[in-house]
Amino acid sequence: AVLPTECGENTGHGPILLGSPNACDIHPARLFTHLVMMLNGKQVANHSTKESCWIVIDSQVYDVTSFLQRHPGGAAVILKQGGADATAEFSKVHPLEYVKELPEGSCLGPLDPKTTDALRLPAIAEPKEITSSEELPHVSLCVVTDDFQAPAKRVLPHRFWTYTSTSANSGLSLKGNIDDWGRIKFRPRILRDVETVDTRTSILGHRTMYPFYVSAMGTMGNVHEEAEYEMIRGFVKRGLHGVISTASTKPIEGIMDCFVEEQGRLNNASPSTLFYQLYLPTSREKAATLIKKVKAAGYKGLWITVDTPVLGKRTADRVLQAREALAMGLEQDRNPERPPASENAFAPAYGGRVTPGMLSASTTWEDLGWIRELWQGPIVLKGVQCAEDAKLAMQYGCEGILLSNHGGRQLHTAPSALMTLLEIRTYCPEVFGKLEVFVDGGLRDGADVLKAICLGARAVGVGRPFLWALAAYGSRGVERCADILSEEFATAMKLLGITSLDQARPEMVNASALLNEMWRPELPPFKSRL
Numbered sequence: 001a002v003l004p005t006e007c008g009e010n011t012g013h014g015p016i017l018l019g020s021p022n023a024c025d026i027h028p029a030r031l032f033t034h035l036v037m038m039l040n041g042k043q044v045a046n047h048s049t050k051e052s053c054w055i056v057i058d059s060q061v062y063d064v065t066s067f068l069q070r071h072p073g074g075a076a077v078i079l080k081q082g083g084a085d086a087t088a089e090f091s092k093v094h095p096l097e098y099v100k101e102l103p104e105g106s107c108l109g110p111l112d113p114k115t116t117d118a119l120r121l122p123a124i125a126e127p128k129e130i131t132s133s134e135e136l137p138h139v140s141l142c143v144v145t146d147d148f149q150a151p152a153k154r155v156l157p158h159r160f161w162t163y164t165s166t167s168a169n170s171g172l173s174l175k176g177n178i179d180d181w182g183r184i185k186f187r188p189r190i191l192r193d194v195e196t197v198d199t200r201t202s203i204l205g206h207r208t209m210y211p212f213y214v215s216a217m218g219t220m221g222n223v224h225e226e227a228e229y230e231m232i233r234g235f236v237k238r239g240l241h242g243v244i245s246t247a248s249t250k251p252i253e254g255i256m257d258c259f260v261e262e263q264g265r266l267n268n269a270s271p272s273t274l275f276y277q278l279y280l281p282t283s284r285e286k287a288a289t290l291i292k293k294v295k296a297a298g299y300k301g302l303w304i305t306v307d308t309p310v311l312g313k314r315t316a317d318r319v320l321q322a323r324e325a326l327a328m329g330l331e332q333d334r335n336p337e338r339p340p341a342s343e344n345a346f347a348p349a350y351g352g353r354v355t356p357g358m359l360s361a362s363t364t365w366e367d368l369g370w371i372r373e374l375w376q377g378p379i380v381l382k383g384v385q386c387a388e389d390a391k392l393a394m395q396y397g398c399e400g401i402l403l404s405n406h407g408g409r410q411l412h413t414a415p416s417a418l419m420t421l422l423e424i425r426t427y428c429p430e431v432f433g434k435l436e437v438f439v440d441g442g443l444r445d446g447a448d449v450l451k452a453i454c455l456g457a458r459a460v461g462v463g464r465p466f467l468w469a470l471a472a473y474g475s476r477g478v479e480r481c482a483d484i485l486s487e488e489f490a491t492a493m494k495l496l497g498i499t500s501l502d503q504a505r506p507e508m509v510n511a512s513a514l515l516n517e518m519w520r521p522e523l524p525p526f527k528s529r530l
């Protein structure tokens with residue numbers, strides 16, 4: 001028998017090494033074969049149909065035929081890679097360790113590195129409108145956050161643009177988020193000395209330069225190859241905090257390492273902190289493992305997303321997925337409403353599909369008990385949308401609540417965060433003294449942040465503007481986006497007549513237009529006196 005002799009190398013006729021860093025779990029029945037031969041690129045290239053689909057990931061060959069219809073992201077995206085090296089495409093959306101989730105026996109063995117030229121090329125990826133950032137307007141021409149949209153749209157493949165820019169159902173929640181900021185007006189004070197202003201505050205005890213932070217956004221690898229790393233490089237330089245998504249492209253620990261490295265480069269002068277956004281998997285064991293990992297990595301707060309027991313209806317993504325499936329000859333792509341029974345350990349990513357095992361729809365308030373025991377740090381509920389739940393969060397001892405409708409991506413016609421903020425002010429103002437209240441959704445102008453602060457919010461989360469800035473200009477864009485918001489914010493403070501955030505008062509804004517539409521408990525039946 002031929003035994004493994006060396007690590008990670010193929011001599012052409014020698015054995016293949018199990019235990020090499022990228023060796024997969026080869027089915028025992030195939031073990032012997034794998035000890036003596038590698039797979040040839042030409043052989044792999046012959047398996048590019050839905051009847052037999054092989055792909056290469058990280059130098060290993062996988063038979064994914066049976067997995068095609070079970071892939072939560074749809075069959076078409078994998079079939080496009082049939083007979084080809086899928087590593088690049090795969091790494092854009094999943095950590096490499098995801099391959100372990102393929103059905104047992106899928107790994108056929110290593111690819112002979114001398115035969116990679118014989119592999120198929122993946123079906124042509126959607127061309128970007130432009131390929132070089134030099135063709136984009138100079139970053140300094142972005143003077144309001146909306147200016148990042150057009151460059152991002154040009155750089156991103158259409159489906160990723162769609163994924164980031166659209167929302168649920170007919171898009172009314174997203175529109176409401178954006179519009180409501182404009183419906184609150186300032187009531188400025190004059191003739192106060194506003195020569196210098198202090199824009200600093202703290203979030204969960206961590207100092208920040210400005211009362212806004214970068215919202216949790218999944219699968220950033222779609223918008224920039226350095227994904228979360230590049231986003232971090234931008235916002236740490238500006239002293240902002242960031243919330244890292246469970247659905248991140250890069251691993252939990254890698255993201256923290258990048259953060260620490262960036263901090264080191266700045267001589268630890270940036271007050272930035274990383275928090276972690278948690279999507280609770282259905283399996284408590286998996287959830288516990290994840291929480292322990294997050295804690296060990298050093299994240300400072302757990303932001304549990306509570307507005308996503310299931311994924312909202314991402315209409316535009318659905319259309320694209322149906323088109324893509326048809327283009328690959330898959331008339332019936334997997335019905336998004338009927339996910340495969342198998343469970344997997346990963347975060348919901350994107351694409352508007354239901355992802356089995358990754359979102360617990362049965363979570364209740366009582367679950368906060370065991371989560372807290374494991375986590376033992378500050379907890380923020382992300383996605384509180386009415387006064388009653390704000391009060392419950394207070395009673396359950398949460399350190400914070402984030403009023404949010406998930407950027408309009410979840411419940412159709414869900415209230416904007418500002419509407420919920422007003423509801424809380426009206427029906428349970430005691431909440432403000434007990435926990436920190438954050439808002440997000442549709443914030444595009446730094447001046448608007450100040451309205452939320454006047455109404456009692458601690459800070460505002462900003463999502464898409466940072467994502468688009470990252471897509472078009474990398475960390476430079478993120479810095480620029482932070483600069484735009486901070487300059488607008490500081491200017492607004494001066495024009496409103498305040499020099500520090502503790503001077504921001506509810507009477508400095510006129511929220512009557514929103515208050516008129518705010519929910520009210522049903523009045524007793526009206527009795528006519530006539």
Ligand code: HEM
Binds near residue numbers: 081098100347352
């Ligand atoms: C190894 C096992 C795999 C697992 C467990 C897995 C899991 C997932 C999950 C959970 C999603 C997110 C769906 C959503 O939230 O909408 C997804 C999407 C996606 N996956 Fe995979 N995947 C695997 C393999 C692959 C492979 C081999 C490829 C090929 C390159 C791939 C490419 C993609 C793409 C492009 C999407 C986005 C789909 C869309 O936008 O509709 N995945 N996958």
Ligand SMILES: Cc1cc2nc3c(=O)[nH]c(=O)nc-3n(C[C@H](O)[C@H](O)[C@H](O)COP(=O)(O)O)c2cc1C
Binds near residue numbers: 163441
């Ligand atoms: C592309 C994209 C991905 C997102 N991914 C997540 C996520 O993984 N987890 C989460 O809790 N919220 C996620 N959100 C919601 C944001 O955290 C935030 O609530 C929202 O984007 C704020 O609205 P804005 O984008 O209009 O600023 C995502 C939003 C977008 C646009």
